[in-house]
Amino acid sequence: MTSDLFITGWAHTAFGKSAPETTVEHLMAEVSTAAVTDAGLDVGDVDAAFVGVFNSGFSRQSFEAALLGAGRPELARVPASRHENACATGSAALFAAMDHVLSGRGRVALVVGAEKMTGVGNDVVNDALLGASYRPTEEDAGSFAGIFGRLADLYADRYGDPREALSLIAAKNHRNGVDNPWAHMRRDFGVEFCSVPSEKNPFTAGRLLRTDCSLVSDGAAALVVTSDDVARAARRRVRVAGRAHANDIFEVAARPDPLAFDGPRRAFAQALAEAGTDLHGLDLIETHDCFTLAELLQYEAFGLAAPGKGASVLKEGVTAKDGRLPVNVSGGLKSKGHPIGATGVSQHVMAALQLTGEAGAMQLQGARRAAVFNMGGAAVANYATVLEAA
Numbered sequence: 001m002t003s004d005l006f007i008t009g010w011a012h013t014a015f016g017k018s019a020p021e022t023t024v025e026h027l028m029a030e031v032s033t034a035a036v037t038d039a040g041l042d043v044g045d046v047d048a049a050f051v052g053v054f055n056s057g058f059s060r061q062s063f064e065a066a067l068l069g070a071g072r073p074e075l076a077r078v079p080a081s082r083h084e085n086a087c088a089t090g091s092a093a094l095f096a097a098m099d100h101v102l103s104g105r106g107r108v109a110l111v112v113g114a115e116k117m118t119g120v121g122n123d124v125v126n127d128a129l130l131g132a133s134y135r136p137t138e139e140d141a142g143s144f145a146g147i148f149g150r151l152a153d154l155y156a157d158r159y160g161d162p163r164e165a166l167s168l169i170a171a172k173n174h175r176n177g178v179d180n181p182w183a184h185m186r187r188d189f190g191v192e193f194c195s196v197p198s199e200k201n202p203f204t205a206g207r208l209l210r211t212d213c214s215l216v217s218d219g220a221a222a223l224v225v226t227s228d229d230v231a232r233a234a235r236r237r238v239r240v241a242g243r244a245h246a247n248d249i250f251e252v253a254a255r256p257d258p259l260a261f262d263g264p265r266r267a268f269a270q271a272l273a274e275a276g277t278d279l280h281g282l283d284l285i286e287t288h289d290c291f292t293l294a295e296l297l298q299y300e301a302f303g304l305a306a307p308g309k310g311a312s313v314l315k316e317g318v319t320a321k322d323g324r325l326p327v328n329v330s331g332g333l334k335s336k337g338h339p340i341g342a343t344g345v346s347q348h349v350m351a352a353l354q355l356t357g358e359a360g361a362m363q364l365q366g367a368r369r370a371a372v373f374n375m376g377g378a379a380v381a382n383y384a385t386v387l388e389a390a
Contacts, residue, residue: 003228004227004228004231004239004240005098005101005102005225005226005227005228005239005240006225006226006227006228006230006231006234006237006238006239006240006390007223007224007225007226007237007238007240007348007352007387008039008040008041008224008225008226008230008231008234008236008237008238009035009036009037009038009039009040009041009223009224009234010035010038010221010222010223010224010348010349010352010353011030011031011032011034011035011038011221011222011349012031012182012219012220012221012222012346012349013027013030013031013182013219013220013221014181014182014184014219015182015183015184015215015217015218015219015336015337015339015342015346016184016217016218016219016337017118017184017217017218018116018118018218018219020119022116022218023059023061023116023119024053024055024059024061024064024067024114024115024116024220025061025067025070025071026071027114027115027116027218027219027220027342028051028064028067028068028071028072028112028114028220028222029071029072030220031112031114031220031221031222032049032068032071032072032075032110032112032222033072033074033075034222035110035112035222035223035224036110036224038224039108039224039226039234040233040234040235041108041224041230043072043074043075043078045107045108045230046075046078046108046109046110046224047078047079047100047105047106047107047108047109048078048079048080048081048097048100048105048106048109048110049065049068049075049078049079049080049081049109049110049111049112050080050081050083050093050094050096050097050100050109050110050111050112051064051065051067051068051080051081051082051083051093051111051112051113051114052082052083052084052089052090052091052092052093052094052111052112052113052114052341052342052344052345053082053084053089053113053114053115053341054084054086054087054089054115054128054340054341055084055115055128055341056128056129056131056132057120057124057127057128057131058115058116058117058119058120058124058125058128059116059119059120063082064082064114065080065081065082066080068080068112075110078110081096083096084341085376085381086132086340086376086377086380086381087132087288087290087338087340087343087374087375087376087377088288088344088374088375088376088381088382088383089113089340089341089343089344089376090111090113090221090341090342090343090344090345090346090347090374091245091344091345091347091348091372091374091383091385092344092376092381092383093111093112093113093341093344093345094111094113094223094225094344094345094348094383094385095243095245095383097109097110097111097223097225098225098240098243101225101226101227107226107227107229107230108224108225108226108227108230109224109225109226110222110223110224110225111222111223111224111225111345112220112221112222112345113220113221113222113341113342113343113344113345113346114219114220114221114339114341114342115217115218115219115220115339115340115341115342116218116339117216117217117218117339117340118216118217118218119218122216125216126143126144129143129144130143130144132144132376132377132380133147133377133378134250134251134252136251137251137253138251138252141205142205143204143205144290144378145204145205145208145213145291146205146206147252147378148205148208148290148291148293148294148378149204149205149206149207149208150206151252151258151259151293151297151378152166152206152207152208152293153206153207154258154259155259155293155296155297155308156207158259158308159307159308160308161207162293162296162310162311163195163207164195164311165292165296165310165311165314166194166208166209166212166292166293166296167191167194167195167211167292168191168194168311168314168315169289169292169295169296169314169334170189170194170209170211170212170292170334171188171189171190171191171193171194172314172319172320172321172327172328173289173292173295173328173331173332173334173335174187174188174189174194174211174331174334174335175188175321176321176328176329176330176331176332176335176362177330177331177332177334177335177336178331178335179331179360179361179362180330180331180335180336180350180362181360182219182336182346183330183331183335183336183337184215184217184219184335184336184337185215185331185335185337186331186335189211193211194209194211194212197209208291208292208293211292211334212291212292212293213290213291214289214290214291214332214333214334214337214338215333215334215337215338216337216338217337217338217339218339219337219339219342219346220339220342221342221345221346221349222345223345223348223349223352225240231390236356237390238351238352238355238356238387238388238389238390239387239388239389239390240385240386240387241274241275241276241277241369241386241387241388242270242271242272242273242274242275242276242277242385242386243271243274243383243384243385243386244266244267244268244269244270244271244274244383244384245267245381245382245383245384246263246264246266246267246270246382246384247263247380247381247382248262248263248379248380248382249380250377250380252378259297259307260301260307261297261298261300261301261379262301262379263375263379263380263381263382264297264298264301264302264373264375264379264382264384265301265302265303266382267373267382267383267384268301268302268371268373268382268384269303270384271371271384271385271386272371272384272386274386275369275386275388277369277386279302279303279304279325281369282325282369282370282371282386283325283326283354283364283366283367283368283369283370284325284326284327284329284351284354284364284367284370284371285302285319285325285326285327285328285370285371285372285373286327286328286329286330286332286347286348286350286351286370286371286372286373287327287328287332287347287371287372287373288333288343288347288373288374288375289328289332289333289334290333290338290375292334294375294379295327295328295332296310296311297310297379298373299313299319299327302373304318304319304325321364326364329350329354329359329362329364330347330350330362336350343374344372344374344383347372347373347374348372348385348387350362351370351371351372351385351387352387354367354370355367355368355369355370355387355388355389356389367389368388368389369386369387369388369389370386370387370388371384371385371386371387372384372385372386372387
């Protein structure tokens with residue numbers, strides 16, 4: 001068994017709308033062996049592969065664990081498994097890989113997250129995403145945006161209209177995304193555009209505008225997780241200092257307080273505790289802004305602000321790129337895009353780039369410790385990781 005876990009290699013495709021002929025197989029092939037090479041290893045060193053693909057109707061081709069070897073025949077005999085946990089699919093695959101290495105069953109694990117979402121119609125995409133809701137009571141929202149629209153209305157009733165805060169989050173993340181070469185939408189829209197309904201930025205669900213919703217995207221990302229003895233020979237490495245997975249009640253309305261985001265609160269707090277740190281010990285957070293309201297509620301769940309006071313974090317510039325605790329310097333899902341299976345893996349790649357000084361125009365000065373938060377559904381499956389420069 002190993003005492004520490006490390007991430008020693010990674011790869012990332014551009015996120016966005018890929019060519020019609022591009023498949024999940026192609027996307028995975030682009031990053032899988034590239035991540036192994038980036039870690040300074042050979043495919044023969046990989047003990048197991050962990051694949052994260054949501055699918056749920058995006059493609060007729062399933063059995064994605066085997067599809068990894070179809071795209072890269074040199075991986076065809078590597079034991080592989082597919083993992084799915086709604087929008088936290090990528091982190092589910094990563095955590096399984098970490099468990100594999102930590103248990104001593106292997107020393108090198110490959111994690112690949114991917115999704116091809118743009119090859120089907122909007123109605124198929126909408127229904128596939130609604131599959132991550134509790135259909136008996138939530139399907140009537142009409143879309144996943146509709147579920148968060150209801151939460152936004154609940155927030156407004158209790159604390160006041162969050163419009164200003166949502167616009168500030170959207171503008172911040174789009175501005176950050178300009179510097180991310182893999183981002184789907186590299187445009188700085190500004191706060192005014194993100195604030196005012198218009199023909200180009202209409203209401204999507206309730207009080208949520210188009211700029212409050214993450215993008216339907218294609219893309220893939222990969223990571224290599226290794227034991228401490230393998231990592232010692234790596235050209236650079238990032239240590240996994242703490243991690244946690246916490247679930248909450250599937251049906252949002254059945255929770256004691258739907259706005260409390262108790263699952264994210266518990267996962268984030270447990271990961272920080274395992275890492276022996278707190279919010280003041282973090283240099284950045286990459287978090288799951290599937291909708292701007294999600295990022296706002298996460299501020300309050302993580303302890304950056306009291307309930308109903310998340311807007312203060314934005315007004316004070318705390319989470320800006322030059323703030324005390326930058327959030328989503330990569331542009332987040334809002335700008336980078338949200339290919340479901342790739343998202344959790346991509347978030348960890350973005351954090352690793354910061355901690356190794358390889359983030360290019362996104363780079364923060366002196367970043368040594370980062371937190372990553374990825375959630376499936378409406379804060380149902382919640383994964384938090386603390387990474388450290390090593």
